[in-house]
Amino acid sequence: MANGFFTDTSLCIGCKACEVACKQWNQLPDDGYHFTGMSYDNTLHLGASTWRHVSFIERPVALNGQDAGAFSWLMSSDVCKHCARAGCLENCPTGAIIRTEFGSVYVQPDICNGCGYCVAGCPFGVIDRSPDDGRAWKCTLCYDRQKDGMHPACAKACPTESIKFGEVEELKRVAKDRVEKLHQQGVTEAYLYGEDARSQPGTAGLNAFFLLLDRPEVYNLPPDPEVPTLKGSKSWISAGLAAIGVTALAFVSVVLGNRSEKESS
Amino acid sequence: MKPLLNVNEWPVLKQIRNRDAHGLGKNAASERSRELAPRTRSADKIARSVCPYCAVGCGQLVYVKDNRIIDIEGDPDSPISKGSLCPKGSATFQLVTSQRRVTEVLYRRPHATAWETIPLAQAMEMIAQRVKKTRDETWQATNAAGEVVNRTLGMAHLGGATLDNEENYLIKKLFTSLGIIQIENQARV
């Protein structure tokens, strides 16, 4: 059993309750006070002190099903994806990052030594080292809250239920129904991002997946993410095969060699 | 006596027993991770409250431990908000626990360039004296037209939309009885 998020961006109103509820529960510092001039986004991306981040996309394109001229404003609350195959987890040499009993990927701050290998392991650029203590930080899927059966702070706060928390398999069902309903309503651009291994083999599917209304890149998400360790595994398999081949060759050569030896003797 | 070597703690056996062949799950969990709990569990009191920002009136639960607030979040029972809060409501914890809140009474003398701290009781007495003086000096029993007005225009009040109903009631009751009529709040804006 794994718990996760289904973030339905078609319901997001960009209020940033998730960002603040997360900072409150996890007592995270601010990212500094910088006016970016990029729509209403002044925190820009996920990082060591921002574990939910709402992006704002102003598009000169109408949204199907909406009558507002050739324009639309997309909002989406990004978060750690808690990948079924997590690059950060697999890259972590110290055992600081674990897969919890709730299926989430959790950085243990008491173990993490700040080596930063995990940062390179994340194909989404989620996990980040804190400039203060050097340790790696990201969404915990509110591991502590889940221990008492509580929902993560962001999902609980979300006013429009754009962020849904639950068992991943159940969320997938909800998400598929939602896409179907939106298509019926004419919002034909709606689709799911990362809902399973089939659609996103590079991560084996995301425990925190999304409903999007435009291409992933528009939301600053990679279209085809792949965890680096998956590449590693492939090469290990190749190496294994190669080793077997070499061994076989050696064996054959030994046998043949013996034979030739016999023949020669 | 503790055995010299606890076979059960051997990582390999643990991994096999816990079906965690890669050692990326339970076996790698530290003691802290195993015993992690939400801080709300340690609360000795949960006060039911209401968000102090806009007028939607979302329910809040205020978790208290040792007379300190440790968490504020939405009240799932509220038919208004069902446990959710907007960013402002979610920031209520910071509003009420902020070190940027002033906790002493400050006084600025006429023409002074800095504040000074004064005791609360002294400040209260100073205000009472000023109210009496201003009231007595600016009292109007009748106006120019000879009509009874029983009031002072020498004092005024602003504020109320962020206060409690009971507070507004006392303000209106006291100030009106002092003859103050210029009593206003944000509802006029």
Place this chain on the structure above:
Amino acid sequence: MAECHPVGFRWVMAAKERGATIIHVDPRFTRTSAVASMHVPIRAGTDIVFLGALISHVIKTESYFKEYVLAYTNASTLVTEEYKDTEDLDGLFSGWQEGKGQYETNSWSYEGSGTSGMHESHRVPESHAGRAADLEAEKVKAHAKDATLQHPRCVFQVLKRHFQRYTPEMVEECCGISREQFDKVTDALCRNSGRERTTTFCYAVGWTQHSAGVQFIRACSILQLLLGNVGRPGSGILALRGHATIQGSTDIPTLFNLLPGYIPMPAARTDTSLEKYVDNYTARSGWWTETPKYIVSLLKAWYGDAATADNGFCFAHLPRLTGDHSHMTTVVNMADGEVKGYFVMGENAVVGSPHTGLQRKGLRNLEWLVVRDFPMVETAEFWKDSPEHERGEVRAEDIATEVFFFPAATHTEKDGSFTQTQRIVQWHHSAIEPRGDCRSELHFTYHLGKRLKELYAGSADPKDRPIQDLVWDYPVHGEIEEPRAEAVLAEINGYTVADRKPVSSFTELQKDGSTVCGCWIYSGIYAGGINRAANRAPATDPNDPYHYGHNWGFAWPANRRILYNRASADPEGRPWSERKRLVWWDEAKQQWTGYDEPDFIKSRPPGYRAADDAQGLATISGDDPFLLQPDGKGWLFAPTGLQEGPLPTHYEPLESIVQNPLYGQQCNPVRFEYDRSDNQLARPFADPRFPYILTTYRLTEQHTSGAMSRWLSWLAELQPAMFCEISPELAEERGLQNGDWATISTARAEIEARVLVTERVRPIKLGRRWAHQIGLPYHWGNRGLVVGDSANELIAFSADPNVTIQESKAMTGDIRPGRRERRKVVAKQRVNNPDEALRDLPVAQKRPVGKHHVYGPLSRQGDQT
């Protein structure tokens, strides 16, 4: 709504999920537009044209709910022969008084109601959440009616004629809304109204902060009444209020013109005794026939045993009004040195109130100022620095004001109640003791009162009797001697004098002094000695299909969740529609019943008809759902109570880019205008110095003046700077770069802001010209974690004449690249020159030169002291 009330918007999203069409009308494309079915951009300040055209469309196409309109509105009532409409007088109604700047309103009356539509004294400006003074002196049952709605003087025909020039073409030219979009709106609205379906309107200060703001809401009321969208589930006009208890502070008012429960403050000229007051404010029919009970019970609450029948229950203790004493008028009096002392509690006026420069000028001229807040807000440090300090115009050393800053307790540190935007009163429980010297306002006010009672204890001066007689005996608890908030709530609820037993409803109040009640509309909140505001049962009752949650908090009045819900049933008491059933007449039990507390006299049968000589509540017939109105009907035409006319009429904002396309009268003729050298206005229209429309608003991430958000890092980082929103077209026209600085100016001041160029703000097409609108959030000041100029520096003092609210949602200004000047500004020449473009028709030009030009309804009394 998504911007400022995200959790309220949760229910709009839920409705959308169930198939509702969401239409967002706003000058800007906001977070609400982003998820709406339709965004209709509108030129700021032209909503009456838009709503008027919808009204006209509904009438012309006969899309109104005929049975509802006939039975529950005043559509069939005839208006006097003397009434002349704006159609006849180019934008003015009959009764315009040349030289007085106001109307004589007799001609707006119903035929047969005699000469007096309204008492003089009722014409005190009202608070915008309710009216106490719609009290007709005459019986209204005898009014002439025409049930065929054909008589040219019946309200329906008057309405039809009045709005005939509000056409889709006019909407296109004046509001900048295309015919195609207008048609889509009318189609959605009409399809979704009637017997089986209902539509709701939500609004906030985008409608109220205009020189005719009340009439914006009136226009919507007319439309909703025509469509049968009042008193029914999913209907109504919902005011989205902006502070935790801004509703409560109107009900239990810290407002100059009201006593608790929408009872008027007495006026000097007319309310010279309790008898006269009661006579002036007791209606001859409808619910306000109960006024004597409410005022007497209030006086008993305030003056206790001292209040007896013989002394008019100490009515003489109340101070008297002689005109407008609202916030802006108080501030100009302050600036002129007439106000000595000022209490500011939980409000940051030098950021959040209009014309902050004038606010600071007021504070500089005080003798003493008391500010109570959480952080050190700008209002408490006006003497330390400000734009005037920056420009070298003032120095701290020169400011004589004595300032006290008291740290306030938060809602988590005190017991008390907030009244939210649907009138639900909710109790919040104290979680911890306040730190240091932080105290509640309850504590401050109670202990200040104690000290004052002591100071005045020995006085023999009759002026001090009100303080000596004041009942001020609330129990206190704890080390800090905090008064018990629940004891105050018990007094607000009311009790019998004899045994101090809490009353269970305002229907138990008496006019003989045997009951006490601090606010009659809240009666029942402490029934049985139980604090019902603290009720916390989730809405799971199967008899509550609409999830109103009757056991969650207490909604005034009488825990009723939908006002006027009698209108959800037809005249015979049967639900208009099974689908929309809410309240109905139970023939077997002979009483009203349903899913909500019926807003009616419970045992009054639908067939009951008031006799001509009926008195008191007997005047309310069984088919009078609007029982606060003297005629029991919803008012399409308002015969009394409004200053600028019985029907909404489009006037341009005081500062506009265009001449009024509908009438010769440019602006609201009875507006309040503060004609002062420190409050300059641009020309009424086409002022070449100020070619653009400015509008102000809030953002989700900040809260009003910022006192509760700019000091919090989690909110400050989300919107860290004052900015202006402009279209790419305007950016090009003025050479503005995204992210750079710009200076925005009006006739009052200039501010600087970062530039946000966005397609969410679009040039708007008005006929053959294009107009630009500039959006300005207003949360910043010079204190806190994030600082910036306040948009309120730019706003003029000017007011709607009914409720004295400023016009901050539409004005004119200019924008240029770069930061503002920090040098000393040479006094500008006066610009309020009426010689060129006219705000008023020539007849209206001769305004009295009253002090501050406050053309208040009572200014004719010649007393503006």
